Amino acid sequence: MMQGATVGTAFPDLSAVPVDTGEAVDLPASGLTITFGFGPTLFRNARGVDRFGIASRQPASLRLSTFPNDQLDPRIVGGDLCVQACSDDIQVAEHAVRMLARLAQGVARVAWAQTGFAKNSALASDGQTPRNLFGFKDGTANVRRPEDFDAFVWVNRNDGPDWMVGGSYLAVRKIDMLLEDWDDETLSEQQKVFGRAKSSGAPLSGGDERTPADFRAKGADGQPLIDPHSHVALAAPRTNSGQRILRRGYNFLEGVNADGTAKAGLFFLAYMRNLDTQFVPLQTRLSQSDLMNEYVRYVGSAVFAVPPGSPSAREHVGQGLFR
Secondary structure (H helix, E strand, C coil): CCCCCCCCCCCCCCCCCCCCCCCCCCCCCCCCEEEEEECHHHHCCCCCCCCCCCHHHCCCCCCCCCCCCECCCHHHECCCEEEEEECCCHHHHHHHHHHHHHHCCCCCCCCCCCCCECCCCCCCCCCCCCECCCCCECCCCCCCCHHHHHHHCCCCCCCCCHHHCCCEEEEEEEEEECHHHHHCCCHHHHHHHHCECCCCCCECCCCCCCCCCCCCCECCCCCECCCCCCHHHHHCHHHCCCCCCEEEEEEEEEEECCCCCEEEEEEEEEEECCHHHHHHHHHHHHHHHCHHHHHEEEEEEEEEEECCCCCCCCCCCCHHHHC
16 A cells, blocks of 8 residues: 555456445546554553453553643543554545454554644645644654654664564544634734744744744743743753654544534644653643643543564564564
């Protein structure tokens, strides 16, 4: 599928069932990537039972944490396996998920799914940071340099276990955004919540989008230019022991709620070397006092161990776990 090919034949003789569902026929691969991950319950179920004889190989930090202000819907929490399919064409991505689910019938079933969209700033011709549905740039301080991927994203031999070396850990959060409440706020209040200028993405302490925020800077009234409970203040590496994460955020729109308000938000994915030292402290800080909490609801959550890619066609993804 990542090469633009079908999975078996889509057009057999009339008496046969097509193997490939056909909706991506004649479409190019469109940059399709497919990422797999293993959830905590693949190692031990909710009752602590070792289902597949691999409980002893569960990474120490691979466990689902709860945070202040969580309002989780149990239907969109956790999972034994995850599949992330990304493409420039949504039909190609949906075809990949549909085919994998179909091929897994009798072995696995889909517990929940989420469709999202975003511009990839690393690939966009204009190089602009994408914006979320609140209208602010999302991912300004994201990991970009290879040395930072090594430091913050890829699991190395000192992290363990061995089967995860070269892989990463994935934290998932589905965040409903209260767009109508947000849209009624003044620009000044919106910028206070983020700690950045809405137009340019620059920190309120001055400079441009890439200028490091100065959390000690004060205005003429003696108050900090960046509120200490703003999103940027709480999420910045300098206030999180220097830790960083690779953000992969996707906007979603799912129609309207019963009261006519938009059913929309951010499907937040983050990759990192260690969930305990990177994601858990960061999300705890945000959940406790982020000014943005007035306008969002955390409704879905999951964590997964994402193994490295297969070194050859002779090995399947994650084979090291089952050796």
